[in-house]
Amino acid sequence: MDKSTRKSKKSTSAASDDSKTLPNFANEDISQQVDPATATITVTAVEVTELTQEEQSDRLFLERKVERAFFEAGKALMELRDRKLYRSTHKTFEEYCRVRPWRWRSHRFGHNRRQSYLLMDAAVIFDNLEQKCDRNDHILPTNEWQIRPLSKLDPDIQPEAWEQAVESANGKVPSHRIVKDAVQRIMERTQVPNTYQLGEVCQILAKDNAELRGKGGCWGIVSAVNEFSCTLEMWDGEYTIGLQHLKSFNYLPAEREQMRVICDRISRVYSNSLEETVKNLLQSLGKLNRAYLTALEEKLLTVLESEIRD
Structure with missing residues (x-):
């Protein structure tokens, strides 16, 4: 047999050996696969750093600042009106509120004379609640719509109605409906015949x-x-x-x-x-x-x- 024939047989034999070993490797890989139902996933724990006392104080301060946004707006509008700071560009405060392109314009109401006065009324009520309600509760309104029903009550009775609404809301900030119900109960109780x-x-x-x-x-x-x-x-x-x-x-x-x-x-x-x-x-x-x-x-x-x- 010549050398070329022997080399051909040797190549064929090597290919045959490889074809035999490949399935074995495949079988070995399949046998090593883990059942997904019993697989264990390793999760690296992330340590949550507790807030320092100063950070807790800062968080509370910032949260209160956000909640008081409508109050600050109402106070600012009252000062603009009382000091007539609109007089250089507008004849009346009503015109000023209607024309001024407020960046925080409400999508629900627009920003007009009515909304301005609603915010100012809400600021007065908020200030009354902040002074007279239990400071330990720290439950105060977060928007003007929540306390609008309180405008029907005398200032001396508003804190009582608000605290009843907070109680009905299980210690959370009450909704407009809950406050309205509390106001209605008080009005019926104090109503003259x-x-x-x-x-x-x-x-x-x-x-x-x-x-x-x-x-x-x-x-x-x-x-x-x-x-x-x-x-x-x-x-x-x-x-x-x-x-x-x-x-x-x-x-x-x-x-x-x-x-x-x-x-x-x-x-x-x-x-x-x-x-x-x-x-x-x-x-x-x-x-x-x-x-x-x-x-x-x-x-x-x-x-x-x-x-x-x-």
Whole structure:
């Protein structure tokens, strides 16, 4: 056999030996694999460094600063208003609040005169709570919306309502709803008896109550006397109003009857007319602060009534 043949056989033999050993290596690797269900994962522990007493003090200070942001804004607005620091660019504080491009503008309200006054009122309430509530609790409001219901109470009663709300929230900062419920309970407890009578003519006092928006100054006739509210019949329907939002005109029986007739006439026209100009006229009659119509008002209402009949 020549040398070339022997070399070929030797190469073939080597390849054959390699093919035999490769599966063994593969089998060895498979046998060494660990079952994932029983695998052990090593996690390196990270040591959490405790805050020093000074760091704890700094953290508390910064957290309080964040929580007081709305309070600081309200105080700043009061100083801007009281010192008239807007006078170089705006005629009134209201115009200043409306035009000024506040960087922290609220997405919910925008920043206008109403929001400015809400923040200022909240700052006064916050200051009252901070002075009179138990300092050991350290539970104070974190935004204006939480304490807005407290504006309905006298300053002396506000801390009591806030502490009741904190208790209802299990020692946490209470929500707007919880504070509102606490305020309602106190108002019902301290409310004077309902002395209004059926047929009495009352004026609505909105007092920044969003639920009475557009009804401030309107009058209505008491159709139901409840424990802490009255149901008023008005030219555009019936409304149940809390006693704190009502003021009696103290009309005589004859005047009450006259207002009843006027209410019924306005209501009939309103329910049968969809024109905006007519509704605007009726709305103005719905804010009368006297027990009669002027000659011109009587003439206009009569014309509208004739149009409906026709």
